[in-house]
Amino acid sequence: MRHFSLDDEPLGEKNIYISPVTTPTSTVDEEKCLVRIPLRDARLHTKDVWKYIVQNLPYFMLVISLAEAIIYFECNADIRKLLRFDPDKKYEIWRYLTYMLLHEDVVHLTLNLFLQCTFAFFLETKQGRLKVAILYLAGGVTGVLGASCINPGILIGASAGVYSLLISLVADLYLNYENIKYKAYRGICISVLVLSDITFNLYHFWSREEPVISWEAHLFGGLTGLILGLALYENTKGLQQERKNICLTFSSLLYFLIFTTLVIITIDSGASKCANKMNS
Incomplete structure (x- = not known):
């Protein structure tokens, strides 16, 4: 499993973090086991669409x-x-x-x-x-x-x-x-x-x-x-x-x-x- 720091967030991405080891009796430092789940920025999605259109225009x-x-x-x-x-x-x-x-x-x-x-x-x-x-x-x-x-x-x-x-x-x-x-x-x-x-x-x-x-x-x-x-x-x-x-x-x-x-x-x-x- 790859470990992520809370400060190690790629530019332009919004992320949520979950810990797969969290239980009521867990003694493990949760931050060390956080798993990042990226949520694509809507602005990046729009940019990708425009990039696709521009690249494929019938010039x-x-x-x-x-x-x-x-x-x-x-x-x-x-x-x-x-x-x-x-x-x-x-x-x-x-x-x-x-x-x-x-x-x-x-x-x-x-x-x-x-x-x-x-x-x-x-x-x-x-x-x-x-x-x-x-x-x-x-x-x-x-x-x-x-x-x-x-x-x-x-x-x-x-x-x-x-x-x-x-x-x-x-x-x-x-x-x-x-x-x-x-x-x-x-x-x-x-x-x-x-x-x-x-x-x-x-x-x-x-x-x-x-x-x-x-x-x-x-x-x-x-x-x-x-x-x-x-x-x-x-x-x-x-x-x-x-x-x-x-x-x-x-x-x-x-x-x-x-x-x-x-x-x-x-x-x-x-x-x-x-x-x-x-x-x-």
Whole structure:
């Protein structure tokens, strides 16, 4: 047993002391047998919470969100035209990423900023900032490629990247199913968000309301989140390593095949359009 002096109290801790040998007939000096039981200071607990939050803030996503907000409120029409995805300017490579910085209105902007920061916070604490950034950007690029191949049109918004993060939660849930608390509630939340978005998209499609929502970008962004999530995300005491290696190999090949196919179709359609313009 370790002995403590009453004056030997660690700074910042509140303690109570008991003596395990105290009895009505005890003759032992009680102070020499005191056992310290620390009571955490509420101020230290609050400090730990803030430290956890600061360490796990999604800094990459916060910077991206800030840039999106600044561009929405400060940029003029000429800059927006330079940044948006235009199917007639497919060879201007920057447009496949910069279109994500633009939004139609305040509701569109606010919803995307809230969702991408929320998803990034929960994912980065487990999977790391780099992997989440890769999924967000890859979802945006693959989403616009898919939209340009199926239904070419001017495209703006970060929804494909947001959807990539959302559906990547399914990959995280699968890889770490045995280790996740409240897995049923998490699955329900993901399902509700996906079904709500699908319902919203179908409503706009049937009612033909403006602005038109690109379901193609959402679809390919979500596929990217699922496929790359299975390839990149870590499993902590979840799947056996052999099964994880199978997920990594199969998912990587599948994404490479999808991405390469979309790029080839995009280049081919762009070349055909240029040839038609020259002939005319």
